[in-house]
Amino acid sequence: MTASVQQLSERLRAEIGDIARSFTDTFTGDGITSRFQLSQAPVQGYTLVVTVTTPAATATVTAASANGTTVTYTSANTFAVGQVVSIAGLSTNAFNLTNATIATRSATQFTVTSTVTGTAVTGAAVLAVRAATTVDRSANVTIEEGVGVLSFEIANIPADNTVIKVYGQAYRYFTDSEISYYINTAFFEHAKSTTDTHGARVPQVSLLPPIDEYPLVLLASTMALYTLATDSAFDIDISSPDGVQIPRSERFRQLMQIVEARKAQYKELCVMLGVGMYRIEVATLRRISRLTNRYVPIYRPQEIDDHSLPDRVTLPMPDYGDITPPTPVLSRDISMYSGDDFSMRYQFGFDLTTFTPKGQVRLYTQGSYAQVGPLLLADFTITKYSVNNNSVLDGLIISLPSATTTNLPKTSYYDIQMTGSDGKIKTYATGKVFTEKQVTI
Numbered sequence: 092m093t094a095s096v097q098q099l100s101e102r103l104r105a106e107i108g109d110i111a112r113s114f115t116d117t118f119t120g121d122g123i124t125s126r127f128q129l130s131q132a133p134v135q136g137y138t139l140v141v142t143v144t145t146p147a148a149t150a151t152v153t154a155a156s157a158n159g160t161t162v163t164y165t166s167a168n169t170f171a172v173g174q175v176v177s178i179a180g181l182s183t184n185a186f187n188l189t190n191a192t193i194a195t196r197s198a199t200q201f202t203v204t205s206t207v208t209g210t211a212v213t214g215a216a217v218l219a220v221r222a223a224t225t226v227d228r229s230a231n232v233t234i235e236e237g238v239g240v241l242s243f244e245i246a247n248i249p250a251d252n253t254v255i256k257v258y259g260q261a262y263r264y265f266t267d268s269e270i271s272y273y274i275n276t277a278f279f280e281h282a283k284s285t286t287d288t289h290g291a292r293v294p295q296v297s298l299l300p301p302i303d304e305y306p307l308v309l310l311a312s313t314m315a316l317y318t319l320a321t322d323s324a325f326d327i328d329i330s331s332p333d334g335v336q337i338p339r340s341e342r343f344r345q346l347m348q349i350v351e352a353r354k355a356q357y358k359e360l361c362v363m364l365g366v367g368m369y370r371i372e373v374a375t376l377r378r379i380s381r382l383t384n385r386y387v388p389i390y391r392p393q394e395i396d397d398h399s400l401p402d403r404v405t406l407p408m409p410d411y412g413d414i415t416p417p418t419p420v421l422s423r424d425i426s427m428y429s430g431d432d433f434s435m436r437y438q439f440g441f442d443l444t445t446f447t448p449k450g451q452v453r454l455y456t457q458g459s460y461a462q463v464g465p466l467l468l469a470d471f472t473i474t475k476y477s478v479n480n481n482s483v484l485d486g487l488i489i490s491l492p493s494a495t496t497t498n499l500p501k502t503s504y505y506d507i508q509m510t511g512s513d514g515k516i517k518t519y520a521t522g523k524v525f526t527e528k529q530v531t532i
Contacts, residue, residue, distance in 0.1 A: 094304050096296050096438075099311075100270045102304075104262070106312045109270075111135060111260040118257075120249025125242055131261030132239030133269075139259035141232050141241070143249050144225040145174070149218045152178060155186045156211040161194065162186055163202045170196050170221055176203070180217030183209035190222070236266040265315060277311035281367045294421050295438050297486075303366050309357040310367070313350050320346035377406065405525065421520040425505070430497045430529035434490040436476075437507065437520060443485040448473040450489055450507040452524055454500065468503055469495045499526040 094102075104110060114131045120143065150168035155178075157163070164186075170176065170193055177189045191203040201219075231247040234240070241257060249255050265273075278296050285293045285303065293299055299307065323346060326339035361369035378387040390401040427433040450471035471489040489507065506521040 094296070094299070094301070096271055096274055099274050099296065099304065099308060100267065102308045103270055103274060103311050103315065104265075106308055107264070107315055109262050109264045109315075111262055114259060114261050116257040118249075118255040120251060120253035120255055122248065122251040125245065125248045127241045127255065127257075129239035129241055129257060129261075131259075133237050133262050133264075133266040134234060134239050135260040135262065135267060136234045136236045139229060139232075139234060139241075139257060141228045141258075142225050142256045143228050144223060144254040144256070145250065146252060146254065147223045148221045150221075152181070152217050152219050153215055154211070154213045155181055155183065155215065157186065157205070157208050159206060159208055160204065161202050162188070162191075162205045162207060163200060164219060165200045166219055167199060168196065168201055168219070170201050170219075172196055174224060175222045176201070176219045177222070178217065178219045181212050181215055183212050185209040186212060236268070264319060269318075270315070273311040273314045274307070277307050277314060281307045281310050283368070284370075285366065292422070294423065297436055297438050298423070300366075302364055306357055306360045306364070306367050309353055309360065313353045313357065316346055316350045316353065320350065420518050422522055423520055424522040424525065426525045426527070427491070427496055427499070428527050428529060429499060430493050430532070432490070432493050433496055434488055436486055436488050438486040439519070441485070443475050443487070443509070445512040446509040448475070448487055448507065448509045450505060452491075452499065452503050452505045454503055468499060471505070471507070473507075496526065497529070499524065501526055501528070 112131075114129075116127075116130050118127050148169060150166045150170065152164045152166045154165035155162060164178065172193055172195060174193050175190050176193060177191070179187050179189075181187050185207040186209060188203060188205060188207075191205065193201050194204045195202045228243065228247055228249075231244045233242045233244075235242075239261070243249065274296070278299065281303065282293050282299060285299070320343055323339070323342040326342065328339055329337040357367070358369045361367035362371060365371060377389075379385065380387055389404045389406065391404055393399070393401065421437075425435060450473055451467060452469040452471070454466040454468055469491055471491060474488045474490075476486050476488060487507070503524045503526070504522070505524050506518050508516055508518045510516050
């Protein structure tokens with residue numbers, strides 16, 4: 092099972108001791124202030140829950156009357172439309188309402204919608220109690236994750252005397268975007284020469300072999316620790332008149348020692364596992380025809396009495412030092428087993444909401460060298476999904492049912508295209524489909 096950027100980010104945080112911790116902050120609104128400094132930073136923005144509570148309040152009711160659809164109360168008040176009030180103690184009992192919602196209000200009266208009727212009341216002196224209300228404002232705020240500053244939208248600035256509560260998680264060192272940056276940067280360096288069994292480059296984290304995951308996290312940890320070391324390098328040693336010395340530069344030296352230890356650990360793992368930037372290169376020679384300059388096919392050895400069709404071996408293709416720049420189209424071969432349900436994920440660094448995906452499997456490509464026309468074998472079922480909750484980063488899941496994979500040949504071709512809202516079509520992935528024939532039917 093391959094890991095996502097979010098899963099590797101959590102492992103990186105565990106590796107450098109930057110584990111999330113929960114916190115709760117409480118503020119009091121004044122009707123003017125829209126920005127509040129949290130007690131913790133950096134914070135995990137998408138986990139924040141922000142509630143605004145309007146405390147209970149009372150007003151004196153001096154008169155009440157009804158017209159069959161509305162009850163009007165005369166009262167100097169600070170209530171607001173939509174708030175819930177309860178009135179008790181009026182001589183006309185029908186006007187003593189519980190949990191009634193205010194329909195209209197002014198500084199001298201308020202009304203509630205009700206069909207009760209009764210004799211009008213004057214000269215009363217009873218209380219109308221407005222219940223405390225709590226509203227979730229998480230969708231109406233923005234958060235500066237790095238510095239822990241919470242900002243309300245202008246239209247939702249908390250009123251005077253309201254109670255603001257903020258619940259969430261915070262980190263000690265890095266925001267989620269910084270951690271994702273280290274993971275992605277480490278991936279591009281670590282997987283520069285990583286290929287799958289078909290010789291195709293590994294272009295995204297989700298396709299990285301599991302054996303590469305921990306070395307990748309180690310490499311990313313050196314980058315994160317370098318950042319902390321750079322920050323600590325600006326500290327200076329302090330000496331007080333009474334002889335107390337605070338060697339601030341010691342933190343820099345300690346961090347650099349940790350960095351060197353992690354770099355050595357990464358190098359050792361790469362050498363032993365044959366992965367990453369320090370892997371020991373082993374030359375894989377393939378016979379090439381002198382007449383055609385094409386690889387000579389290789390087949391699995393068979394017993395002398397085995398008369399079944401030869402089974403070709405798919406080996407990684409040596410690049411012989413070729414540094415041809417990658418194309419915008421992802422070249423990725425996929426493998427499946429005949430008769431099994433198939434699914435595979437592709438990640439994209441942008442929002443796919445306005446794009447319409449399409450993918451097909453064909454017997455031959457539509458190139459001029461194709462032996463026959465582009466015979467359609469299958470249409471992928473494609474669904475969109477969100478890679479994580481803290482960024483506009485979407486992905487596609489392509490799938491085929493078992494009834495379709497049963498009939499696929501050993502080798503075929505596919506691609507994935509997307510049509511934008513402007514009608515333009517762009518191909519994002521292409522490659523071969525290798526289907527291993529099933530035994531159990």
